[in-house]
Amino acid sequence: MSKRPIEPFLWLLFSAGGVLAALFIPVLVFLFGVAVPLEWISPPRHEHLLALLRNPLTLAVVLVVCVLALFHWVHRFRYTLYDGLQIKHLNGLINLFCYGGAIVGSAAAAYVLWQIP
Amino acid sequence: MSTPTGYTEYHPRWHRTRLGTLWWLRRRSYLVFILRELSSVFVAWYVVYLLMLIHAVGQGNEEYQRFLHRAANPWMVLVNVVALIFVMFHAITWFNLAPKAMVVRLRGKRVPPAWIAATNYLAWTVVSAFVAWRVLGG
Numbered sequence: 001m002s003k004r005p006i007e008p009f010l011w012l013l014f015s016a017g018g019v020l021a022a023l024f025i026p027v028l029v030f031l032f033g034v035a036v037p038l039e040w041i042s043p044p045r046h047e048h049l050l051a052l053l054r055n056p057l058t059l060a061v062v063l064v065v066c067v068l069a070l071f072h073w074v075h076r077f078r079y080t081l082y083d084g085l086q087i088k089h090l091n092g093l094i095n096l097f098c099y100g101g102a103i104v105g106s107a108a109a110a111y112v113l114w115q116i117p
Numbered sequence: 118m119s120t121p122t123g124y125t126e127y128h129p130r131w132h133r134t135r136l137g138t139l140w141w142l143r144r145r146s147y148l149v150f151i152l153r154e155l156s157s158v159f160v161a162w163y164v165v166y167l168l169m170l171i172h173a174v175g176q177g178n179e180e181y182q183r184f185l186h187r188a189a190n191p192w193m194v195l196v197n198v199v200a201l202i203f204v205m206f207h208a209i210t211w212f213n214l215a216p217k218a219m220v221v222r223l224r225g226k227r228v229p230p231a232w233i234a235a236t237n238y239l240a241w242t243v244v245s246a247f248v249a250w251r252v253l254g255g
Contacts, residue, residue, distance in 0.1 A: 021160045022208035027245035029163050029204050031252055032170055033197030037189040041253065046178040048254050053174060058251075062171070066164045073164075076157035085138055105164065112168045116175045 010075060017072025020065045053116050066109040070102040156207035159200040166197070212237040 036043045052058050078098045082091065141147040173184035187193060215237045216230030 017160075018207075018211050021204070022211040023241055023244045024248060025160060025163055026201065026204045026208050026241075027248045028167060028252075029197060029201045031249060032188070033163070033166065034194065034201055036185065037194050037197070039189075043185055044252055044254055046174065046181045049174045049181070049252075052251060053171060062167075066168065069160050069164050073157040073161035076154045077161075080151065080154040080157075105161075109164070109168055112172045112175070115172070 013071035014075035017068035021069045024065050059113050067106040070105045074098045074102045153210050156203040159203040
């Protein structure tokens with residue numbers, strides 16, 4: 001039976017997501033998760049963020065970062081469950097749950113970005 | 118299926134030492150490995166948080182202010198401080214691994230691994246500065 005292995009492709013998604021997550025996410029967590037809530041910096045004005053999100057380039061970058069970061073998460077998380085908790089017998093269920101989650105998350109990201117007025 | 122031998126009727130039992138669920142607590146390097154893998158959970162968390170923020174911005178100023186109010190909840194801040202530690206850990210371990218994963222040759226000579234790591238850190242700095250500049254009203 002010749003079946004094209006999907007693992008290299010999944011690994012590529014993991015790797016690309018790892019790079020983008022490393023480049024983009026720390027600064028965003030710092031800004032919107034810590035610095036703005038703790039009032040170290042004043043929050044960006046609403047009109048400014050909306051204008052930024054109306055830029056197609058911003059939308060494209062946000063979408064790609066979100067989708068690949070989710071596929072990065074899946075790859076690591078399922079192996080954490082697999083190796084970390086030694087639950088190899090539940091592999092099918094774990095993959096279904098993890099990849100299902102990433103696909104739903106990606107669709108949600110596309111929907112949220114599509115809804116920007 | 119052919120049976121090449123006739124001298125063993127039963128397959129011998131595999132010898133595999135069973136690892137307990139908490140094997141990763143036994144050594145520091147195992148713990149670091151598991152923590153690095155778990156950093157991905159915080160990456161996923163932040164994608165969700167970012168999408169909630171973007172959704173709120175799309176809904177209008179009132180919803181955006183409501184999001185900011187919820188984000189200032191001490192528990193939310195705590196989660197995001199932990200997330201920041203983990204995503205920094207992810208970024209640092211990722212960039213430190215990069216020279217091992219990619220071998221770049223320039224005019225037949227291998228580019229020193231330290232240069233590749235330095236390039237990655239430079240890219241990280243540039244992207245972070247650019248994102249902060251755009252977000253904060255450049």
